[in-house]
Amino acid sequence: MLQSIKNIQLFDGAMGTMLTEHRETQGILIEDLNVLFPDIIQNIHKSYVAARANYITTNTFGANRIKLKDSQFTLKKVLDAAIENARQVTKNTSVKVILDIGPSGKLMEPIGELTFDEAYNNIKEVVTYTKDQVDGYLLETYSDLLEIKAAILAIKENCDLPVFATMTFDDNGRTLTGSTPEIVALTLTSLQVDVLGVNCSTGPDHMVEIVQKMRNFTHLPILVQPNKGLPEIKNGQVSYSLSDDDFDFWMGKIVDAGATIIGGCCGTTPQTIQTIAHYKQHKISELSPIKGTYICSSTRLLKLKKGILCGERLNPTGKKQLQKALLENDFDFLQQEALKQEAAKADFLDLNTGIPNCNESALIVEAVKKIQEVCDLPLQLDSAKPEAIEAAIRIYNGVPMINSVNGDEKSMNALLPIIAKYGAVSVALTLDKNGIPETADERCKIAQRIIDEAKKYGINQNHLVFDALVMTISSNQQHGKTTLETLSKLKQLNVLTIVGLSNISFGLPQRPYLNRTFLIMALQAGLDIAIMNPNDTDSVLMLKAFKALAGFDDNCAAYIAEANTNTTSIPQQSQSEQTLYQSIIQGLKGNVEILTEKELETRTPEAIIDTILIPALNEVGKKFETKTLFLPQLINSAEAAKGTFSILAKHFTLSNTTKGKIILATVQGDIHDIGKNIVKIVLESHGFHVIDLGKNVAIEKVVEAYHIHTPDAIGLSALMTTTVESMAKTIIELRKIENVCPIFVGGAVVTEQIAKEIGADIYGADALSSVNQLESWIK
């Protein structure tokens, strides 16, 4: 309905600004005014209707359970009163009543504490109370893309009313959590809101460029509600820097930039809206669909085109270390793998958590959260289980690629609705229930079938990327040729293509040669996106070389950048001049693997520990205590020693190498973990096995971990005075366990006296003193 509007439409302006004129309302929660002063609220609505607004918004910006905790009324009473105030003035008019919903005021995980489900349920409750009384919902002033996604889903899954979704941007043109206008427009369009846009922020002048950028990434109407300039506070009064005429001038620019619905935010009044009402005469030019295929994270936008590299290292197939990490919920390993691929210039990352005997949906959700915490790259959510894909796509921050739908009716019935609902891009495998066709023509027929079926769900073919399928030439030497023919024919369908390269060489020696050669052949035949190992620098360089040679790389810039990176030699001290002992003291992490292996040629692991590792660590400790070696160097030495330990551990069982099992946690309510991580690495370097529960760990989780792991000691960390209390409570609960292990504590605000008062056994002033004390306690 809203996509077919012909002329510019008008929203109302600020509610809070208007209320400042009513002294009797000061100091009262603004949402409570709906119940306490309905006449005032109705008069404000009335004045906006008189100003020719097509839509008025209810006075409910903070009316949700999280924000309304200080209200004297129930949430339902506030919402009912707010809607009634708006309905009173719009009856017998065509003006629509839109329920206003602001953000929760809390930051979402992983930056903050609010979970996706909490954010979702917070809005779902509002929708449940109001869906039969309003004409639509306005989500406004959001600054976190994931929070607005939760809110959009909460509305769309619980009613059929239109959703207007607007976000706020800072003077750098990004949301406070770092999303650009393009990313916001792409993500909100994918979620199929009815109108998207921008509100509040700085002033209308800054919004012109934001609207222009959004317009290139959406075919939907754009709603723009700026502040009336920048706020200034004088004598307790807020004033705004623009006049109504200035505001009108900038709104003209905003309309020219592509806005279709306009209104005002902080500082605007009915007079302001009246001033811009003349834009209602303006015809809206036809809105064109997004050109090209894009995916994004909350901070990185990626156009899918020729030569794009998808990192394959987060798929456990054939990777024992990753399988183990997933099984043990060791998400640090996943984060490190993701960051390594990002550093190796992967454009996006495949993520698959399919291992036997695990809850794949829960695992992939956790993995997505953890990777998005540290890595900016968009993800390809890869699973054979549609329910796991949907669980992951739901909490994914941005627009992901999913892997994959295929030509089997069952697969299409399960996955096409998910692709449509979330606006994802999907890999489409050119196979069906009969398996992988032998010929390129048959594979392309399946591709066409998927395109046709997807259309029925409203999915444009630019949301599908076709996998030509690669099978090893070791079993049939025609397999490579068939893939190349399929790629070539798929391009005739005007679609994007993708393949996982390394299958081609399975079962053959010297696989990199086959993989690299096949990469070039596939690119030549029509491959756009290669799923491969970005750490294989030769392959990456060959990919860039192909793009340069085939005219896809302006000024050969990407090739030159990659070539320079690859040929830059990193000066390193010659290993032959270094001993393992020196390398640990100097923290030369890169040296220890070879040097340890070399030592193993002449000594037993025990001898290396006794004669090299322990003396080196003692020397490091001495230097640290005498302040001739400092924290960053201590950490490097610890990491070098840890590297040595992990190599030695391969040569005898863990029980022989570990000095004890330690649980570490930053206590509930505290999100700082750098101190805890330092203690962890120093403990590991001294041969302790550390189970790291992370930060903000609930008391019951610490207790549960004790029962699961029966550790030799538990370490708790807190940085703030406010969270020392949480540390004390955790210790109280642990003390209820009979013969519980020693508990040691540390952190910026913890002193020896506090440690004693809250019942800890050991106070660790720093990482090294914790280790020294633990060694004597656990002996």
Added chain:
Amino acid sequence: MLRQDISLINKTLQYLGCSLQHTNESLQTAAKEALDTINLKANFKYRCCKFTDVPIVPAFVETDSYAPIRNYLPTSTFFAGTLGLDIDKLIKSTAKTDLSQAVILNAAANVTLEEFVNQFITSYQSNGSLFCPGYAGTDIMDNEQILNCLNAKKLIGVYTTESGIMIPEKSMCGIILTNYKFSCIGCFILQKCKYRKQGTTCYNQ
């Protein structure tokens, strides 16, 4: 952008517990590079509002713990500043692959934030100093009320957790007082203060 000078490098090294006479060139280079990286990524934003302009004066200023600074409040200014979320993310992701580097970045970020705030205060108010909730026995949870007065959540993106921790982590919030001399008198951790035992104070760190 901050202008880089040797004092910032030295402050970063001090944050790391380094005694300046024993630091080597590689640590100094690491500190300098970390400051450069932080400077490039930092998006320093602040909000301030004169105490007399605050629409509703927060209740915490009436509590006993604020008695020592009460006389300074009429000429004071509420303040909050932040380096932004990108810095948190940078430190977090670096910690996953190079903890040593992350520790140096963390120190450089603290120094950078303090420098931005000090520069602002110097230009804003001569003889001004920032009194942060948590000092002198005041409650760190008061941060939230100051941030609310400044509308800091919406305008510069500074949030607080239920434990009163500010997010982004590299944020500062407090009251700019004129001609105020910090003192340990009245501080609730006076008897346990580890800074005091070391012959220093929290506000001189």
